[in-house]
Amino acid sequence: MTDDSSSGREVSTAGRARITQDVIGGLVLSMAGAFFAWQAWDLPLGSPGAMGPGMLPMSVAVLIAIGGAVLATTGLVAGGEVMTMPHLRGMFFIIGGIVLFGLTIRSLGLVVAGPVSMIFASAATDEMRPLETSVFAVCITVFCILLFKYALGLPIPVVAFM
Amino acid sequence: MDLFSNLAIGFGVAFTAQNLLLCFTGCMIGTLVGVLPGVGPVATIAMLLPLTFGLDPTGALIMLAGIYYGAQYGGSTTAILVNIPGEATSVVTTLDGHQMARQGRAGAALGIAALGSFFAGCVATLFIAAMGQPLTRLAQLFGPAEYFSLMIMGLVFSTVLARGSIFKAGLMVLLGLMFATVGTDLETGQERMTLGIPRLSDGIDFAPLAMGIFGFAEIIRNLESPEARDVLHDRIGRLLPSWDDIRQSAPAVLRGTLIGGLLGILPGNGAVLGPFASYAMEKKLAKDPSRFGRGAIEGVAGPESANNAGAQTAFIPLLTLGIPPNAVMALMVGAMTIHGVIPGPQVMTKNPELFWGMIASMWIGNAMLVIINMPLVGIWVKLLKVPYRLLFPAILVFCCIGIYSINNSVEDLYFTAFFAVVGYVLIKLGYEPAPLLLGFVLGKLMEEKLRQSLILSRGSFATFIDRPISAGLLAVAAIMLIVALLPSINRKREVAFQD
Amino acid sequence: MKKTSMLAAAVAVSIAVPAFAQTYPTKPITMVVPFAAGGPTDIIARIVAEPMSRTLGRQIVIENVAGAGGTTGITRASVAAPDGYTIMMGHMGTHGAAPALYLKLKYDPARDFAPVGLAAETPIIIVASKTHPANDLKEFIAWARAEGDKANHAHAGVGSVSHSTGILLDSILGTRPTLIPYTGTGPALNDMMSGQVDYMTDQIVNLVSQINAGTIKAFAIATRVRSAALPGLPTTREAGLDNYEVSAWNAIFAPKGTPPEIVAVLNDALVKALDDPDARKRLDELGAVVPDATGRTPAALQKLVESEVARWKTVLTQATATAKP
Numbered sequence: 001m002t003d004d005s006s007s008g009r010e011v012s013t014a015g016r017a018r019i020t021q022d023v024i025g026g027l028v029l030s031m032a033g034a035f036f037a038w039q040a041w042d043l044p045l046g047s048p049g050a051m052g053p054g055m056l057p058m059s060v061a062v063l064i065a066i067g068g069a070v071l072a073t074t075g076l077v078a079g080g081e082v083m084t085m086p087h088l089r090g091m092f093f094i095i096g097g098i099v100l101f102g103l104t105i106r107s108l109g110l111v112v113a114g115p116v117s118m119i120f121a122s123a124a125t126d127e128m129r130p131l132e133t134s135v136f137a138v139c140i141t142v143f144c145i146l147l148f149k150y151a152l153g154l155p156i157p158v159v160a161f162m
Numbered sequence: 163m164d165l166f167s168n169l170a171i172g173f174g175v176a177f178t179a180q181n182l183l184l185c186f187t188g189c190m191i192g193t194l195v196g197v198l199p200g201v202g203p204v205a206t207i208a209m210l211l212p213l214t215f216g217l218d219p220t221g222a223l224i225m226l227a228g229i230y231y232g233a234q235y236g237g238s239t240t241a242i243l244v245n246i247p248g249e250a251t252s253v254v255t256t257l258d259g260h261q262m263a264r265q266g267r268a269g270a271a272l273g274i275a276a277l278g279s280f281f282a283g284c285v286a287t288l289f290i291a292a293m294g295q296p297l298t299r300l301a302q303l304f305g306p307a308e309y310f311s312l313m314i315m316g317l318v319f320s321t322v323l324a325r326g327s328i329f330k331a332g333l334m335v336l337l338g339l340m341f342a343t344v345g346t347d348l349e350t351g352q353e354r355m356t357l358g359i360p361r362l363s364d365g366i367d368f369a370p371l372a373m374g375i376f377g378f379a380e381i382i383r384n385l386e387s388p389e390a391r392d393v394l395h396d397r398i399g400r401l402l403p404s405w406d407d408i409r410q411s412a413p414a415v416l417r418g419t420l421i422g423g424l425l426g427i428l429p430g431n432g433a434v435l436g437p438f439a440s441y442a443m444e445k446k447l448a449k450d451p452s453r454f455g456r457g458a459i460e461g462v463a464g465p466e467s468a469n470n471a472g473a474q475t476a477f478i479p480l481l482t483l484g485i486p487p488n489a490v491m492a493l494m495v496g497a498m499t500i501h502g503v504i505p506g507p508q509v510m511t512k513n514p515e516l517f518w519g520m521i522a523s524m525w526i527g528n529a530m531l532v533i534i535n536m537p538l539v540g541i542w543v544k545l546l547k548v549p550y551r552l553l554f555p556a557i558l559v560f561c562c563i564g565i566y567s568i569n570n571s572v573e574d575l576y577f578t579a580f581f582a583v584v585g586y587v588l589i590k591l592g593y594e595p596a597p598l599l600l601g602f603v604l605g606k607l608m609e610e611k612l613r614q615s616l617i618l619s620r621g622s623f624a625t626f627i628d629r630p631i632s633a634g635l636l637a638v639a640a641i642m643l644i645v646a647l648l649p650s651i652n653r654k655r656e657v658a659f660q661d
Numbered sequence: 662m663k664k665t666s667m668l669a670a671a672v673a674v675s676i677a678v679p680a681f682a683q684t685y686p687t688k689p690i691t692m693v694v695p696f697a698a699g700g701p702t703d704i705i706a707r708i709v710a711e712p713m714s715r716t717l718g719r720q721i722v723i724e725n726v727a728g729a730g731g732t733t734g735i736t737r738a739s740v741a742a743p744d745g746y747t748i749m750m751g752h753m754g755t756h757g758a759a760p761a762l763y764l765k766l767k768y769d770p771a772r773d774f775a776p777v778g779l780a781a782e783t784p785i786i787i788v789a790s791k792t793h794p795a796n797d798l799k800e801f802i803a804w805a806r807a808e809g810d811k812a813n814h815a816h817a818g819v820g821s822v823s824h825s826t827g828i829l830l831d832s833i834l835g836t837r838p839t840l841i842p843y844t845g846t847g848p849a850l851n852d853m854m855s856g857q858v859d860y861m862t863d864q865i866v867n868l869v870s871q872i873n874a875g876t877i878k879a880f881a882i883a884t885r886v887r888s889a890a891l892p893g894l895p896t897t898r899e900a901g902l903d904n905y906e907v908s909a910w911n912a913i914f915a916p917k918g919t920p921p922e923i924v925a926v927l928n929d930a931l932v933k934a935l936d937d938p939d940a941r942k943r944l945d946e947l948g949a950v951v952p953d954a955t956g957r958t959p960a961a962l963q964k965l966v967e968s969e970v971a972r973w974k975t976v977l978t979q980a981t982a983t984a985k986p
Contacts, residue, residue, distance in 0.1 A: 022330075025591030029333055036340055039355045043347075049621020053347035053354055056609050060339050067333045086590050087386035094382050094558065095579045101562040102575035110563070117562060118555035124385050127551040140556050144563055156567055305857040346729070348842045351762065351819030363729045570724060610844055617841055618813060618857060 020080040026072025033065025090124045097121030109157040110149075114141030168518050169291055175519030176526055181224050184217065185523050188225035189530045192232020193239075207233065207490055220516045223494070224523040227477075230490060231527045234473055235279065235535055238466060242271045252469070254437040258454060258461030270403040271462050274411050276535050277403070278463045279470035282419040283528030286474035289423060291521055293478065306614035307625050311635035313608040317601065318639040331597040334588070338601020339608070341366050348610055349617075361573045370574050371602060373561055374581025375588070375595045381554050382586045402536075403459070411463035414444050422468030426475030436472040437465035474524055481510065481517060685745055685923050686719040692913075693741075693749040694725050695734025701783060701866045701947075702731070705911045706750040708943050709780050712934035717926070721748075730820035731755040732763055739768045743916040745923035748777065753909045757969030758825045761977035770970055774914040775924050776962035778931045781949040782908040785826045785883040786868055786894070789860040790853045791876060798880040798900035801860070805836045812838035815849040815858040822909040823849070823863040826883070829976050830862055833905050853877055864909045865890060865948035883907045890948035908950070912962050924959060932957050 040061055046052025101117035118137040122128045149158055175181060207229055217225065234252075241252040242259035255275065262271040304312070317335055344355045345365030356362040403411070421443065422436030444464045445454045454461050473490075480491045510517045565574050585595055619625035627633045694706045703725060710721040726734035735755045741747035754762075756770040768774075787798065795801035805812055814831065817823035823846060831838060841858050843849035846867040852858050854876050865882070869890050872879045881900040882888055897905045913931055915924060934940055935951050944951055955961060 021590075021592040025330070025593060028587070028591060029337070032337070032340075036355065039357070043352065043354055047621070048623070049616060051613050051616060053350055053352045056612075057340070057343040057355055060336055060343065064333065064336050064340060067329070067336065071329065071333065081592060084590070086586065087382060090382040090385035091583065091586060094378055094385075094554075095582060097555070097558050098378070098562060098575055098579040098582065101559070102566075102572045102579075105562075105566055105575075106572055113562075114559050118559050121555045121558050122551065124382075124554070125551050127549065129551075133552070133555070136552050137555065140559060144559060156563060305852060305855060346819070348818065348844065349840075360729070360733070364727075364733075570726060606844075610842075614841055614843070614852075617839060620839075 019083050020075045021083050022075025022080045023072050024083050026068040026070070026075055029068030030065050030072065031068075033061050033063070033068055036061035037065065093121050093124035106157060109159045110141065110145055111159050114144055165292055168514075169522060171514060172291075172518030172520075172522030175220060175515045176224065176522040181221055181519065181523065182526065184221045184225040185228045185527050186530055188228020188230075189232040189235075189527055189534055192229035193236040193531070193534060207494075219513070220519050223516065223520050224527075226494060227520060227523055228527045228530075230473065231283070231470075231524075231531055232534075234470065235276070235531050238275050238279075238469075239272060239535070242268060242275065242462070252437075254441045254465040255462060255469075257441070258456070258458050261455065261457035262459065262462065265457050267457065270407050270459065273403040273536065274407060274459055274463045275466040276532050277408070278411065278415040278418065278467040280528050280532050281415055282422065282467040282469075282471035283474055284525060285419050286423050286426070286471045287521060287525040287528075289475060290478055290481075290524070291518075304631070305629070306611045306618060307629050307632045308635065310608060310611040310615055311626055311632040311639070313604045313611065315635045315639040315642070317604055317608070318643050330593055334593050334595070334597040335601035338598040338603075339605035341371065341598075342602050342605030343609065349613060359573075361571065361577075365606070366577065366602075367574060368603070369565055370577035371581050372599060373565060374578040374583075375585030375598065378558075378561070378578065378582035379585025379589055379595065381557065382582070383589050384550065385554065407459050411459050414440070414460035414464035415467045417443060417447075418464035418467030419471045422471035423475045425468075426472030427478050436468035440464040440468035470528075477520075477524070481520075685926055686717055688746065689720040689722050690717070690745065691724050691747050692721050693734045693738040693747065694723055695731035695738075695749065695751070695755055696725065696727050701864055701909070702750055702752050702911055704866070704947065705781050705783075705944070705949060708940050709913075709931065709934045712937040712940050713927075713930040716930040716933045730759065730762065732759050732766060732768075735759075736767050738914075739773050739916055741916050743775070743918035743920075745915060745919055745927065748913055748915045748927065750780070750911055751914045752822075752911045753969065754820060754822060754825065756912070756914070756966050757910075758820070758973040758977060760970055761974045762820050762825075771963070771967050773917045774966075775917055775919040775921075776959045776966065777913040777915055777924055777927045778957050778959060779910060779912045779952045779962050779965065780931065780935070781944055781951055782884075782910040783864040783866050783947065783949045784888055784908050785822075785862050786865050786872070786891075787830065787860065787862050787880045787883070787897075788853070788868055788872065789878045789880065790856045790858070791878055792856050793859060793878055795880070798895070798897065798902055801880050802834060802902065805834055805838065805860075808836075808838070810837055810839050812836070812860070813841050813858040814838040815841045815843060815853060815861040817846045817849055817861075817863065818842055818844050821845075823861060825973060825977060826907050826909075827862045829907060830905055832976055832979065833902070850877070869948050884950065888948050888950070889945055910965070912965075914962075928957070928959055 037058060040054050040057035043054025043057065044052035045054045045058060048055075097117040097120050100120055101113045104113040104116060115134070115137040118140065119133055122133045122137075145158055149156060176185065207226065237252045238255050238259070241255040242263050259271045259275065262268065342365070344362055346352070346363050347354055353363055418436070418440040421440050425436045441454075441461060441464060444458075444460045445451050448454065448458070448460065476491055477494075480494055561578070562575060565578050566572065588595055588598070615625055616623070625632070626636060692706060692710055694703050696702045703723070706723055710723060714721045726737055728734065731752065731754050735749060735751060738747055738749040751770075751774075756774075759766055760770065787801070789795065789801065793801075793804075795804045814827060816827045819842065824842075827840075838859075841849075841852075843852070846863055849858070849861055850867075850871060853861060854871070862883075865888060868877070868879070871877045872891060872894075879891070879894050881897045881902065882891065882894050883897045883905050885896065885898070885906065887894065887896055897903070913927065915927065935957065941951065952961075
């Protein structure tokens with residue numbers, strides 16, 4: 001799923017330390033490990049023979065933190081693939097679409113949640129055409145209502161505000 | 163004979179009008195979704211999983227299995243026609259399949275892929291039916307210690323067989339384990355790592371994690387780099403391969419089926435190696451290896467057969483041991499658990515209709531796929547032209563409805579959004595999400611079995627070595643790890659992947 | 662105003678077909694089942710909901726809201742509008758043991774609900790592996806006392822019926838075996854069949870096929886009378902253990918403040934459902950025990966809840982005192 005052989009990305013070489021995927025990736029994991037360890041701090045560890053609730057979370061968190069640090073260090077020394085900018089626009093509109101759906105589904109129902117989340121998410125790309133997207137969103141919503149509510153019988157709110 | 167009476171039960175179940183229809187529907191929508199560029203079987207199943215929630219367990223699993231085969235076929239079609247692999251295993255198919263398509267032999271490539279897969283599917287179905295029983299007897303010997311060792315072996319396999327860096331795959335397994343520890347402690351009932359969120363006291367649900375990390379993260383990634391959908395506008399040519407093609411492919415299909423089927427049984431995603439191994443073998447055995455990469459039909463037939471055989475025998479560890487060998491099977495575990503079926507040795511005895519019905523439907527599903535795919539190739543090509551700007555919002559709303567419906571919970575949607583961010587960040591940082599999912603799924607079971615074993619042995623770790631099966635499994639895991647870490651083998655592995 | 666409604670309530674309860682019944686229900690009723698579909702509580706809810714829907718003339722829709730030993734669903738349903746359109750299927754755990762197990766529980770089983778009526782009790786059975794040395798309950802008790810912490814007692818997870826009733830058994834016997842936690846009855850049974858663990862207690866529904874298949878051994882059923890599903894199995898009293906009588910009961914509750922007229926209509930529908938021959942047959946097949954006439958009233962349910970909360974508080978706080986932070 002992460003094939004990028006064709007994209008011809010820049011590759012940093014050894015000796016020219018640069019901000020590579022592994023450096024950032026290692027740091028991110030180290031921080032995540034530290035966060036998990038902090039969360040698991042209060043849990044009793046027990047002993048290896050009689051493990052407490054905290055034994056596995058704490059050991060895994062520490063391993064993640066150490067592993068991340070190792071990765072970042074080797075990345076710094078050995079180089080590797082250069083980090084590319086994340087697609088913030090895509091993230092914002094996709095995540096926003098999910099959250100909008102969550103905010104509206106129980107209070108307003110699928111009639112509103114469907115088109116609103118779809119139209120919002122569509123803005124993630126320049127290719128979006130307002131009229132086409134709106135018509136399409138309404139059609140898909142009608143289809144979803146027929147499929148999920150009537151064909152599959154899920155207890156999903158359709159028109160909650162009335 | 164047991165085998166035939168069992169298969170009779172299975173076909174009795176699968177041949178009901180409802181289940182045939184579910185199998186057909188599954189294959190159909192699986193193919194439809196799987197044929198979309200960038201959407202592989204894992205994402206397809208993650209997205210379509212909620213479709214099955216309203217069904218009975220047997221029907222749901224039959225439909226899911228149909229979706230799985232459908233998605234595999236769909237992925238191969240895309241790989242051949244437009245050179246976009248839907249998953250790791252169809253990377254191999256692009257090599258010679260797409261070359262064949264460029265030479266106007268797309269029909270032959272699609273045809274041999276379908277026929278080879280059908281043959282592999284038939285053999286694998288018989289194999290599962292024959293070997294399922296002995297494997298279940300073996301599973302009765304499995305206590306907590308053996309299961310723990312098996313989990314360890316599965317985790318080692320999953321990192322070893324990962325495509326990229328083994329070290330990074332290992333880190334992802336650990337992260338999966340970490341997510342698995344969230345929730346109420348098994349032994350004391352104490353809440354762990356829940357951040358005070360009540361919804362997390364039962365742990366992180368499988369669907370929000372899988373759909374966030376696979377489905378939505380993949381959508382964001384596709385938005386980032388819009389694939390050039392160079393759909394071939396030329397006609398596809400004759401649909402059926404010629405006799406020459408079949409004669410040339412037959413040995414490759416046989417070997418591919420054998421390799422893929424055997425690797426598929428390994429409880430650590432052996433199936434993913436099948437097509438690579440098959441391709442490497444065909445190239446080695448060929449009189450003129452230089453034809454490979456330029457449209458050699460064996461290079462499509464062998465790996466496609468291996469892929470399908472492995473996809474099917476991967477059900478053995480799931481159904482008889484309760485071990486999901488890969489991300490797709492991990493999704494199957496989620497599906498079974500949602501339906502109140504605990505995957506494991508008891509499935510066969512407790513739900514024989516489900517077990518044998520599913521096996522029978524594997525064969526039916528394969529047959530249906532040939533029927534669906536052979537004549538309808540032209541339509542798949544047209545579907546490839548659905549603009550992504552319309553496709554992804556539709557996928558989003560389908561996923562949201564699905565996730566909400568699992569537990570009628572809005573919080574699950576927010577968890578999904580969170581895991582979409584996590585998944586996308588991981589992709590950007592060059593981590594593979596599949597080992598994470600395996601770590602997550604195996605992690606819960608692993609901790610449970612570890613602690614049960616240690617309580618039963620009153621704290622002695624010797625229990626894992628004293629028990630012969632457990633010791634054997636640990637030894638295999640250790641050997642695999644050593645072999646994988648040997649640099650020479652490592653290099654070979656990389657060569658096989660880049661070839 | 663208040664007086665009239667109280668009067669109406671009195672009338673409603675006494676004649677059971679109040680004028681109000683003609684207006685309620687006018688739309689489908691949601692019954693929250695706090696466990697996943699397919700579990701014992703869900704099955705019982707679906708069995709009684711069907712004839713109840715017929716009596717009420719409106720569909721009862723089951724909504725499964727699983728989580729935290731059933732307390733997630735009950736918490737959500739307890740704050741629903743008390744208009745009779747949201748009811749719930751509570752059980753021994755959610756309305757008995759929960760206050761002792763969940764320190765942050767957001768409801769009080771005895772105060773925050775309008776009890777509708779007891780639906781069914783599923784008896785608890787003491788079972789052991791096929792190879793267990795004891796052949797009857799007396800031998801088992803002697804064995805458990807002699808083994809001490811060498812005995813392996815399996816349960817289906819903290820907060821489960823199997824856990825609570827098992828702890829109760831151990832405290833009555835005065836034994837302290839080693840507890841082996843599982844995440845459900847299935848895996849625990851699996852290990853008991855292969856002899857990895859010694860014994861456990863659980864609801865008859867989960868065990869009856871295994872006992873009949875002979876893959877596990879049953880010692881006694883913890884009810885006053887024998888079960889029709891397992892007529893050969895003695896009661897705990899018959900087998901020589903007087904005070905171990907326990908069952909996982911399932912009962913319908915409405916949110917606090919639901920008008921008594923509506924509760925009466927629901928109770929009437931429940932009583933009729935319990936006498937429905939088809940529902941009765943399906944409950945019998947599960948080994949569930951249907952309460953007699955005196956046990957079906959809202960008042961009887963209220964009494965049951967209060968006594969259960971008190972009982973589990975004593976038993977469970979003793980046993981889990983060390984485990985809780």
